[in-house]
Amino acid sequence: MNYRMNATVAIGRHRLRESLIHPGYYISLTISLLVGYAFVAAFVRSIDSSGFNYHANPLYDFVGGVLSGAFGSTVLSRVFADGPFLFAMNVSFLPVLLYLAMTSVYRFGTEKSSGAIELLTYGPSDGTSYFLGSLAKDVLLSAAALLALFLFYCFAGIVDNIAVTPRLLEEVFLLFFSAIAIFAYGILVSSVTDSANSALALFLAGFVLLAVSLVGSYAIVGGYVRSLSAIAAWIVQWFSPFFYWSLGTRAAIAGEFGGFALGIIGLIVLVVAVLTASHFIIRSRGVRP
């Protein structure tokens, strides 16, 4: 094992341990599971003689209204064609994803300004190994959370007699790679900022911008707003994990494996590109506070 790989493993192990002895991860995972439970339970209550009727439950009435308003009724019917799990998986993963990404970005900032990263990199390690170690921790914890959610939905499917289709597993893979891309953006943001607050603010702004641009690409609002959001979405989409996630999800719903694979490949390419850019920025700017 070379020095950088060794440092990545050592720092990753340390960060993983740090995360596991603090309650934050468990709290966010519990919230994720509760959100998932709420969507599954509400779905069961929304089934009437004609099948799934999202007006039958206040939660789905709200969600259905938002989804059909933003993406159209076709998307809405496709999302729930296989039951609640596809949608629930995406929404319930958000608390863990945001917790991991935001705490990492904030942690990078505090460790940078306190001189901790510099101390770690005095020896046979560098800024890149520090960030890769943290990324490894986030990847492992998000994989564990996705596995926990997947098992929970499988269990819920058995209990509520709702079929769990392979699309849910495909969605898990898409979410996994999308999460890695978001963590990679967290590293990029941390490498160009000098404080924890500015890093977090920039990360959240970027996250919202990318999410809004995705909605913009679907939005069926009219006139000026539509033109503006469509142009912005077209420019930003190539750099957005949400675009590739959306590409893969739509392909998974339609049963097109090629499109699903393209979404995964797009996410992997994005991760490599963002991490490479981060590496050169860290190399040039250093890790000094």
Place this chain on the structure above:
Amino acid sequence: MIRTIDLHKSYGSFAAVAGINLNIQSGEIYGFLGPNGAGKTSTIMMLLGVTRPTSGEIYLFDERYTPERLDLRRRIGVVPEKHPQGVWTWMTAIEYLRLFADLFRVDKPEKRISFLLEQVGLDGVRNKRMKEFSRGMMQKLSIIRALLPDPDLLFLDEPISGLDPLGIKQIRDLILSENRDGRTIFISSHLLSEMEKLCQRVAIIYRGHLMAEDRMGALLSRLTKDREVTIEIEAIPEGLAERLREELPFVLESRADGNILSLKIPKEGDFRRTISEYLIKHDQVPLRIQEKTLSLEDAFVTITRDNIDMLTQDPAAK
């Protein structure tokens, strides 16, 4: 051990380091002095591989050094001035040291950690959380961390600042003991009296330039123009100070203060016997003759304020 050739570091138009040539031998304790903003930290950061030189070359262990040479960085131990505050406070001393043992791939880490903890008297607090550590304990822990991989070269930045007298002595003894074991030590500090006790050679950096680099004694000797000798006499008769200046040609200045006679004499030569004979001849018994020597602190002030031109000249050319 460390060699730099025409090392430069610029931040925009500001030259923090302007052509520094260092040559540090294996096994020595080397002091690196300079006022704030002199370029000390910039130089050290380049030597540690944290920043890149704008131009110039660095050789460590006789090999060309760049920040990518992680194999060479593995052989360096670093004790920063301040340990990062507010992070890793949840860790115990042993957990903290294990992290760095992993990073440096320390062979038999538990044995090495126990040995070092025992050596500085911290073995009793190995399972104590770092947030409960005092400044002195933290400094010792930091030194242990730096010594974990048994480095060939140890960088210490203000190693005793903020410590109590006992802590200072313990750290000083540890540094000297490590040096006796053959470790090369590079110390940067503002506490010049302590540097004088520890360092065999010192360099003084000022405004990005290396103003002086020499063995401690040689450096002080180069800076000394005249010497001051103080002589204690039971009672100084009136007019003795003036007579001494008139009758002894090497006495440049003289004055009496209570029962102490102070004479300024040239840098070269031993005049104690002549002075003693003169005093005895005039019925005075010198109880004590003491020469006031230039301290590193005096030298530092002299170099950075008054003698820049003198020190930039090649001593060999004089």
